[in-house]
Amino acid sequence: MEGQRLQQIVRRGKGSAIRVRRAMIIMVSASGTPVAAIARLVAADPDTVREVIHAFNEKGLAALDPRWAGGRPRLISDDDIEFVVATATTRLVRLGMPFTRWSVRKLAGYLASASGRTVRVGRERLRQILHERGITFQRTRTWKESKDPDKEAKLDRIEQVTTDYLNRCFAFDQFGPLSIRPCHGSAWAPTGKPHRLPATYYRTHGIRYFHGCYSLADDQLWGITRRGKGGDHSLAALKSIRAARPDGEPI
Incomplete structure (x- = not known):
């Protein structure tokens, strides 16, 4: 029964390419073909071929549909993201930094070596976090510095x-x-004596x-x-x- 099902999958070629390739590996293996030859046939690593065969021996046809994991686990948590955003928007004088604005490189370096809390994040991921939170690189504006000691x-x-x-x-x-x-205009006038408007x-x-x-x-x-x-x-x-x-x- 399983053999007929495998033949149907390989001959019709329907479904995902991974499912068809796994069915082919099992069929060829059933004929006594060595693992190395199967690997060359399906353009896969020999260890992958062995894993498929062992999975089929344990689960049967269910091994044709692998349960993929959800990807690599997150390296930074939501609290780390909040810390990154708070650091990026904090006045640098409060952090004791000797410059006036963050660059992505400087911010990533500071987060990786901060004494209170360390967050290791790549530059591209750092750009994505700031973009998602609506934080953009903007020109600073002038202001009058207060002389208040407090x-x-x-x-x-x-x-x-x-x-x-x-x-x-x-x-x-x-x-x-x-x-x-009024809006300024232009007109011919003697040098140093332009027309004036209220x-x-x-x-x-x-x-x-x-x-x-x-x-x-x-x-x-x-x-x-x-x-x-x-x-x-x-x-x-x-x-x-x-x-x-x-x-x-x-x-």
Whole structure:
């Protein structure tokens, strides 16, 4: 019965190529052909031929359909990936690095030799992780460095609060009128005496101020537009934030 089934598989050549080749190995082996000759016939390693024969002796026709493993086991865990992302987005001055930006090579080297935690990951896999998390290589922007001696402590406190108590973090700001500027043009004029345009226009309908509040956890922005700005308006905005978390806990 098994012999007829093997002949059908080999003659019809249907199914996967692996299934047909294994059936051929078993049929040729049943005729007394040496393992080395079978290996040359099916273009396989002799050890592979022996494994197929032994599997058929133990399982029968079930050996034609091998149960492949799920691939090589993962080398880094989900926690390692989170550590990689956190390291890539951390300010380098906090890590004591003598440069201003990571390269993939530098980041991989740092992860492999970090004192607190070691993560060995290849450069290509590192690129994939950063791409999957939406982290791209971007140009830095200019800023004014604070001279506050407690700057690092305050920044650490902000990061700690936004990490541990995100649902209680809010942002508030007020936005005044835009500075309306005309588009620059060109014209013939004496050297050093270009035509000049006023830097702003008359606001014949008045101006508006926007008092906005933003909830970091809910990703929700709300606010109100007013004709002027005063302490009572700012207080009303802060009260709306308190109303969003009426339990009395710190915000």
